[in-house]
Amino acid sequence: MHESIEPLRLRRAPVVRIYDVGETTVLVGPDGDAHELAGPSAQLTRAVLAFALAPRTRAEIIAHVEALSGAPLTDAAVVDELLGLLRRLEILIPATPPRRRATGKRPRLLLGITGAIASALTPGLVGLLQQRGFEVRIVATEAALRFVQAAALEALVHHPVRHDLWARDPALPVPHINLAAWADVVLIAPASATTIARLAAGECSTLVSAVALSTRAPVLVAPSMNLDMFAAPVLQRNLAQLTADGIHVIHPGTGRELAEAPDERVATLGPMPPHPAIVDLVEAALRIAVTRRRGAEGPPRDDAAWDAIYRTHADDELAWQRDALDDDMLAVLAREAPAGASVLDLGTGLGVGAIAAAARGCRVVATDVSEAALARAEARAGDAAIVWLRDDIAESRLRGRFEVILDRGCLHLLTAEQRPAYAAAVARLSAPGGVLVLKTHDPSEGASRSTTPHDAAAIERLLGDAFVLESDAPSTLPGPHEAPAARLFVLRRRPG
Ligand SMILES: Cc1cc2nc3c(=O)[nH]c(=O)nc-3n(C[C@H](O)[C@H](O)[C@H](O)COP(=O)(O)O)c2cc1C
Numbered sequence: 001m002h003e004s005i006e007p008l009r010l011r012r013a014p015v016v017r018i019y020d021v022g023e024t025t026v027l028v029g030p031d032g033d034a035h036e037l038a039g040p041s042a043q044l045t046r047a048v049l050a051f052a053l054a055p056r057t058r059a060e061i062i063a064h065v066e067a068l069s070g071a072p073l074t075d076a077a078v079v080d081e082l083l084g085l086l087r088r089l090e091i092l093i094p095a096t097p098p099r100r101r102a103t104g105k106r107p108r109l110l111l112g113i114t115g116a117i118a119s120a121l122t123p124g125l126v127g128l129l130q131q132r133g134f135e136v137r138i139v140a141t142e143a144a145l146r147f148v149q150a151a152a153l154e155a156l157v158h159h160p161v162r163h164d165l166w167a168r169d170p171a172l173p174v175p176h177i178n179l180a181a182w183a184d185v186v187l188i189a190p191a192s193a194t195t196i197a198r199l200a201a202g203e204c205s206t207l208v209s210a211v212a213l214s215t216r217a218p219v220l221v222a223p224s225m226n227l228d229m230f231a232a233p234v235l236q237r238n239l240a241q242l243t244a245d246g247i248h249v250i251h252p253g254t255g256r257e258l259a260e261a262p263d264e265r266v267a268t269l270g271p272m273p274p275h276p277a278i279v280d281l282v283e284a285a286l287r288i289a290v291t292r293r294r295g296a297e298g299p300p301r302d303d304a305a306w307d308a309i310y311r312t313h314a315d316d317e318l319a320w321q322r323d324a325l326d327d328d329m330l331a332v333l334a335r336e337a338p339a340g341a342s343v344l345d346l347g348t349g350l351g352v353g354a355i356a357a358a359a360r361g362c363r364v365v366a367t368d369v370s371e372a373a374l375a376r377a378e379a380r381a382g383d384a385a386i387v388w389l390r391d392d393i394a395e396s397r398l399r400g401r402f403e404v405i406l407d408r409g410c411l412h413l414l415t416a417e418q419r420p421a422y423a424a425a426v427a428r429l430s431a432p433g434g435v436l437v438l439k440t441h442d443p444s445e446g447a448s449r450s451t452t453p454h455d456a457a458a459i460e461r462l463l464g465d466a467f468v469l470e471s472d473a474p475s476t477l478p479g480p481h482e483a484p485a486a487r488l489f490v491l492r493r494r495p496g
Contacts, residue, residue, distance in 0.1 A: 055095030115143020347410030351377025
């Protein structure tokens with residue numbers, strides 16, 4: 001939806017396969033196909049690639065080419081053809097907004113390495129973790145340091161690589177406790193069969209296993225070994241034990257086990273997955289842990305607390321946030337909200353419902369108790385004609401009548417005292433014959449979400465005087481990491 005509002009921006013991919021020789025530039029695609037460009041085409045390619053180090057729109061690229069040549073382009077097709085080729089070869093890719101971290105603090109990752117041959121590749125993993133925003137410290141088993149030099153890792157992290165439980169270091173008087181407390185997340189990658197056995201048995205004779213067993217942070221373990229070792233029943237038993245104990249066990253990839261003889265390496269299950277996949281999993285586990293912690297704390301109960309959440313949390317840290325309105329709510333909008341219809345989006349948050357309604361040509365008012373949410377929603381909406389208002393539906397000062405009222409997860413956040421005021425407000429604001437499209441958590445979620453899930457009976461008790469409940473369908477309230485069970489209610493305003 002945003003692509004239709006904002007022009008697509010392209011940027012040079014982080015990894016490209018290109019070489020220049022003389023007047024020629026050779027581009028190689030991910031499938032290995034080579035494209036040779038010579039003379040002016042090569043020059044144009046080099047100029048576009050240099051310019052696209054920052055995200056650029058097509059119009060900006062054309063303007064840049066014109067500025068370089070000192071004359072307007074007679075035929076933009078040449079540039080379009082080149083952009084098409086560069087996109088096909090994945091040399092130019094759509095620019096995604098950089099992931100913002102809500103706080104300035106970088107997550108602290110303690111990396112444990114063990115005597116699996118994939119430890120030889122640790123510098124690459126450390127570099128990638130740092131690139132993705134982690135502050136990294138390293139602990140190693142003695143066997144790990146046969147595969148990789150501590151000095152190389154220390155040059156990357158600017159901290160000693162620790163392997164000794166008994167090291168005398170005033171900065172870390174009891175290393176396993178100090179490091180366990182320091183970490184926001186612990187990753188053991190690669191994890192040898194021996195270290196896995198230690199973790200399963202609660203055996204803390206190495207610094208790696210002692211830290212992993214004493215931390216309160218999430219622990220991820222990436223087994224890495226050859227297929228026979230991985231398939232051994234004892235190893236599988238140990239992994240099942242780790243999973244049961246709450247350790248995150250990363251599935252191995254199918255890769256070439258490096259410890260096999262070079263001529264005998266065939267792809268088998270067992271080695272740990274490539275580094276980017278491991279970092280994706282660490283980020284996901286951290287986000288889920290943070291969301292859970294917040295869920296346990298419960299939703300904020302006042303406007304200032306909501307404002308604080310919207311000021312300090314990135315989009316993907318808001319458990320309910322999605323970039324597009326849920327399909328089932330969109331389907332009701334398509335049916336009930338023709339262009340020109342008046343739509344009220346209650347508790348709009350980052351404005352997803354309001355933006356969807358505006359995209360249909362509706363006249364939209366969007367409200368929230370948080371000014372910070374409204375400011376972010378307005379920025380996301382670009383030119384969409386939406387009226388953004390700070391309003392609390394339980395003490396609403398809104399006027400007017402709306403043909404459609406959208407509520408995605410607002411009612412279920414209200415207290416028992418606030419709900420009658422909500423019912424009176426939506427009845428007053430709904431045009432006769434208009435619909436209230438209402439999504440709440442499903443009762444099967446219990447109180448685990450710190451919301452008040454609703455079923456049809458509860459909805460009818462609350463809203464039945466003013467509305468007819470037309471439909472009650474099972475649904476979900478998808479967020480960035482989870483899609484808890486929900487119910488979608490469609491209620492029609494009784495006349496009068
Ligand atoms: C050349 C070589 C490669 C090895 N590769 C692996 C491996 O990939 N995975 C594994 O679990 N063990 C591997 N081992 C065996 C471990 O190094 C050995 O079990 C060691 O005791 C692990 O101890 P640690 O868990 O304390 O690091 C390898 C051993 C050698 C000699």
